[in-house]
Amino acid sequence: MARNQLKKSTEPTKDKETKDKKTAFKLGFISKIKPTITGILNNEKVTKITGLVFLVFSVFLLLALSAYLFTWKIDQDKLNHTWNEILFNSEIQVENWLGKLGALVSHQLIYAGFGISAFLLPFLTFLIGFRILFKSNLLPLSKSFRYTVFSMVWLSIAFGYVFSKTAILGGAFGYQTNIWIGSIIGNIGVGLVLFLSLLIFLVFNFNISFDILPKKEIAEEKDIEPFKENSHNIPVENEEVNFEKGIDEETETPLISKAEEPIELTTESITDELDIKNEESEPKDSIILDSTPPIVKTESTSDEIEFSVEETENEDEVLSESELNKKVAEFGEYDPTLDLSSYQLPSIDLLKDFGNTQKRVSPEELEANKNRILETLGNYNIKIASIKATIGPTVTLYEIVPEAGVRISKIKNLEDDIALSLAALGIRIIAPIPGKGTIGIEVPNQNPEVVPMRNVIASDKFQNAKMELPVVMGKTITNETFVFDLAKMPHLLMAGATGQGKSVGLNAVLTSLLYKKHPAQLKFVLVDPKKVELTLYNKIERHFLAKLPDSEDAIITDNQKVINTLNSLCIEMDQRYELLKNAMVRNIVEYNAKFIARKLNPNDGHKFLPYIVLVIDEFADLIMTAGKEVETPIARLAQLARAIGIHLIIATQRPSANIITGIIKANFPGRIAFRVTSGIDSRTILDSSGADQLIGKGDMLFSQGNDLIRVQCAFVDTPEVERICEFIGNQRGYPEIFTLPEYVGESATGGSGTFDDEDKDALFDDAARMLVQHQQGSASLLQRKMKIGYNRAGRLIDQMEAAGIIGPFEGSKARQVLISDLDTLEQFLKDMNQ
Ligand SMILES: Nc1ncnc2c1ncn2[C@@H]1O[C@H](COP(=O)(O)OP(=O)(O)OP(=O)(O)O)[C@@H](O)[C@H]1O
Numbered sequence: 035m036a037r038n039q040l041k042k043s044t045e046p047t048k049d050k051e052t053k054d055k056k057t058a059f060k061l062g063f064i065s066k067i068k069p070t071i072t073g074i075l076n077n078e079k080v081t082k083i084t085g086l087v088f089l090v091f092s093v094f095l096l097l098a099l100s101a102y103l104f105t106w107k108i109d110q111d112k113l114n115h116t117w118n119e120i121l122f123n124s125e126i127q128v129e130n131w132l133g134k135l136g137a138l139v140s141h142q143l144i145y146a147g148f149g150i151s152a153f154l155l156p157f158l159t160f161l162i163g164f165r166i167l168f169k170s171n172l173l174p175l176s177k178s179f180r181y182t183v184f185s186m187v188w189l190s191i192a193f194g195y196v197f198s199k200t201a202i203l204g205g206a207f208g209y210q211t212n213i214w215i216g217s218i219i220g221n222i223g224v225g226l227v228l229f230l231s232l233l234i235f236l237v238f239n240f241n242i243s244f245d246i247l248p249k250k251e252i253a254e255e256k257d258i259e260p261f262k263e264n265s266h267n268i269p270v271e272n273e274e275v276n277f278e279k280g281i282d283e284e285t286e287t288p289l290i291s292k293a294e295e296p297i298e299l300t301t302e303s304i305t306d307e308l309d310i311k312n313e314e315s316e317p318k319d320s321i322i323l324d325s326t327p328p329i330v331k332t333e334s335t336s337d338e339i340e341f342s343v344e345e346t347e348n349e350d351e352v353l354s355e356s357e358l359n360k361k362v363a364e365f366g367e368y369d370p371t372l373d374l375s376s377y378q379l380p381s382i383d384l385l386k387d388f389g390n391t392q393k394r395v396s397p398e399e400l401e402a403n404k405n406r407i408l409e410t411l412g413n414y415n416i417k418i419a420s421i422k423a424t425i426g427p428t429v430t431l432y433e434i435v436p437e438a439g440v441r442i443s444k445i446k447n448l449e450d451d452i453a454l455s456l457a458a459l460g461i462r463i464i465a466p467i468p469g470k471g472t473i474g475i476e477v478p479n480q481n482p483e484v485v486p487m488r489n490v491i492a493s494d495k496f497q498n499a500k501m502e503l504p505v506v507m508g509k510t511i512t513n514e515t516f517v518f519d520l521a522k523m524p525h526l527l528m529a530g531a532t533g534q535g536k537s538v539g540l541n542a543v544l545t546s547l548l549y550k551k552h553p554a555q556l557k558f559v560l561v562d563p564k565k566v567e568l569t570l571y572n573k574i575e576r577h578f579l580a581k582l583p584d585s586e587d588a589i590i591t592d593n594q595k596v597i598n599t600l601n602s603l604c605i606e607m608d609q610r611y612e613l614l615k616n617a618m619v620r621n622i623v624e625y626n627a628k629f630i631a632r633k634l635n636p637n638d639g640h641k642f643l644p645y646i647v648l649v650i651d652e653f654a655d656l657i658m659t660a661g662k663e664v665e666t667p668i669a670r671l672a673q674l675a676r677a678i679g680i681h682l683i684i685a686t687q688r689p690s691a692n693i694i695t696g697i698i699k700a701n702f703p704g705r706i707a708f709r710v711t712s713g714i715d716s717r718t719i720l721d722s723s724g725a726d727q728l729i730g731k732g733d734m735l736f737s738q739g740n741d742l743i744r745v746q747c748a749f750v751d752t753p754e755v756e757r758i759c760e761f762i763g764n765q766r767g768y769p770e771i772f773t774l775p776e777y778v779g780e781s782a783t784g785g786s787g788t789f790d791d792e793d794k795d796a797l798f799d800d801a802a803r804m805l806v807q808h809q810q811g812s813a814s815l816l817q818r819k820m821k822i823g824y825n826r827a828g829r830l831i832d833q834m835e836a837a838g839i840i841g842p843f844e845g846s847k848a849r850q851v852l853i854s855d856l857d858t859l860e861q862f863l864k865d866m867n868q
Contacts, residue, residue: 085163089160099143099144099156121135121138145202149207150205151189188228188232192204192208195212374765380548384758395481407421414448417437419437419438421434421435424511429479431475433470435473456475460727461475462474462727476744485749495517503519503551506748507734507747508732520547523703524703525672525676525701527694529725530707530725534730535731535734535747540649540651540685545750548578553768556645556647560579561650561651562651563652563655572588573762579772582773582776600668603680605775606775607674610679617634622679626642638814638818645681647681654688665698684698689719705736707735708734732747734747802839806859839851840852
């Protein structure tokens with residue numbers, strides 16, 4: 035007995051072992067062939083050939099099927115053999131334009147298959163072929179597939195039903211199905227099934243309306259019922275009242291008397307009636323600023339609260355590796371006159387592949403949150419018409435349409451109480467959602483999802499963004515890739531308490547730009563007082579960094595150097611304005627286009643102007659120690675630098691009012707707030723609360739002066755940034771780091787009368803004569819006439835301004851020459867030299 039038991043217990047173990055071995059073998063096999071299959075599928079040639087095969091096949095099918103309509107009667111008796119016999123017997127000859135194969139295929143599809151609805155097949159294969167070959171959809175593919183399959187089956191049965199004598203119209207499938215269903219529910223039953231299935235299809239796919247009753251009744255009801263439209267003019271059809279209270283059919287008046295209290299639905303009764311509907315949402319476009327926000331339809335409710343869940347997949351199209359590599363190859367063709375024409379953009383492999391990071395929010399979680407919201411609102415006597423949930427990477431947005439008569443201001447006033455009752459960290463209430471008249475409640479997901487940088491970099495929206503400085507920040511709460519143009523911002527203020535994702539955010543911005551720009555097009559000026567955050571970028575100094583002429587390190591860590599750098603950038607800005615003026619263009623884009631088209635002569639000082647992005651990592655530190663000295667040049671740059679391609683990003687841990695001063699705020703319309711510790715901090719950075727209710731780890735609010743957009747910042751880790759910098763750093767760079775104009779110190783730019791003689795340029799007197807003679811205060815004039823470089827000409831201009839010979843910088847206008855003739859100048863120079 036004991037032995038038997040032992041035997042029994044060992045048998046399953048053996049079975050299990052064999053099973054495990056088999057599974058291991060299978061997995062090993064799959065893991066071996068998977069890369070091969072992926073390789074083949076990613077192979078561009080294979081893709082092209084497959085696309086071509088599909089397209090030609092669709093033409094073949096169309097011709098064969100068309101021919102069949104004319105030749106089927108003649109060919110039919112020759113097709114009563116096996117395929118082998120027909121194809122290889124030279125005595126059998128058919129009339130079909132596409133020979134025996136055409137005759138056989140069309141016979142199978144039409145006669146033995148779906149009748150003439152088989153003509154939909156070439157249409158479908160054409161769509162597939164087009165998609166594969168041209169990587170573009172003529173029509174949405176999955177929808178077309180669904181519609182085609184349904185139409186083929188339905189039409190086949192319908193033709194079989196109506197034209198039961200003409201077999202070719204409905205095909206064998208239609209004919210047999212009719213016989214089978216007819217034997218069960220009769221001939222009339224078949225008709226009803228056809229009718230019903232068509233209606234179901236139309237409702238399912240097009241949500242067709244059955245509002246066939248005359249509108250009169252509804253209009254009259256509206257006069258009777260006091261709450262027909264809520265305060266936001268959201269029409270609510272109050273069929274509910276009809277149903278509950280009834281209508282006197284003769285008089286068409288409600289049975290409810292005036293004295294009678296209106297029936298109030300309790301929250302619980304509402305909750306019981308809820309019906310969760312999973313709506314498959316259509317793919318959306320990524321949010322790109324400047325575009326109008328999509329208007330979301332809220333369905334009006336009938337006799338119960340509607341709760342719909344919008345499942346937003348990671349919908350944005352992600353480019354395949356071969357497509358990305360193609361873009362890299364194309365980039366090689368960038369203006370060949372550039373020194374680094376062989377420069378390669380970093381490849382996507384340098385970013386970590388997190389696999390599928392999407393974590394589903396369970397229906398239970400959705401249901402529980404929805405109930406809590408309803409309960410809480412019910413406690414405050416706020417009634418709801420419908421709720422829609424949109425699932426994002428870290429939070430779910432519950433969009434609520436309040437019932438008629440509920441004031442949104444009431445909900446707004448109860449914001450804190452509601453948040454307290456819902457008692458989850460990070461609940462944010464948006465009442466109303468701008469432009470919609472609905473109320474949004476954002477509730478954090480139990481299992482937040484990381485948004486990998488790799489996924490957003492590979493997104494079609496980022497790769498094909500037609501922007502000067504595209505930055506992909508992450509995903510919005512509706513799972514749309516969030517891309518903005520730094521050049522349009524034009525400056526960015528970033529704040530967040532320590533450890534909430536600011537450094538990751540900065541790296542995301544820098545990484546985005548490195549993935550799109552050639553070193554000739556972009557330079558970074560990096561200020562990192564903490565000396566740790568940005569040091570990784572040292573490796574790309576010969577490609578992407580800019581520095582002062584006399585400094586050794588490109589990354590600036592010392593506060594005094596920051597002041598010099600900011601002033602130097604101001605000089606660069608003035609010089610660029612001068613160049614723009616001479617080229618008679620309004621901005622850097624036009625200027626560079628003109629330069630590339632060889633319409634500007636480098637001998638006149640013209641050169642290709644790269645964008646300059648200044649990043650200051652710990653701004654609080656800087657403003658505490660240097661105060662006005664940094665505030666003034668930053669404000670000046672922020673006000674004027676947009677047109678000439680200098681953009682500022684300043685980040686701070688402490689967003690208090692003495693750091694982000696009014697003047698800084700006024701000039702930085704683009705704001706990013708990670709989680710902060712207080713509502714006051716949130717208001718300092720965003721001018722509204724909300725950032726204190728974020729959940730951290732890259733959860734952020736973005737504002738560009740108007741609406742706030744909640745975004746989950748993409749995650750890019752230090753090793754990834756390191757790999758990217760190494761990849762770029764290992765390529766051939768410029769022999770010298772890009773140098774900014776020399777800043778000659780306070781004395782030279784301090785205004786007239788305070789000019790220090792020791793610093794005076796040897797060419798000062800001659801240059802002054804030149805400007806007075808031409809009555810034009812321009813650096814490029816000095817460059818041309820005196821054959822000097824831009825830096826020196828700029829310095830001479832600054833010295834002459836300080837000496838009072840020319841007036842201050844006036845944007846696009848030339849500086850005014852304050853001395854009218856050469857005699858007066860000679861006297862002036864004599865006095866000065868004494
Ligand atoms: N977008 C993100 N997705 C997921 N996790 C993130 C994200 N951003 C930050 N984190 C997590 O938070 C941690 C801290 O982030 P980070 O270093 O960017 O904070 P910080 O605000 O710069 O802090 P400090 O100001 O102290 O430097 C990261 O190590 C990471 O674990």
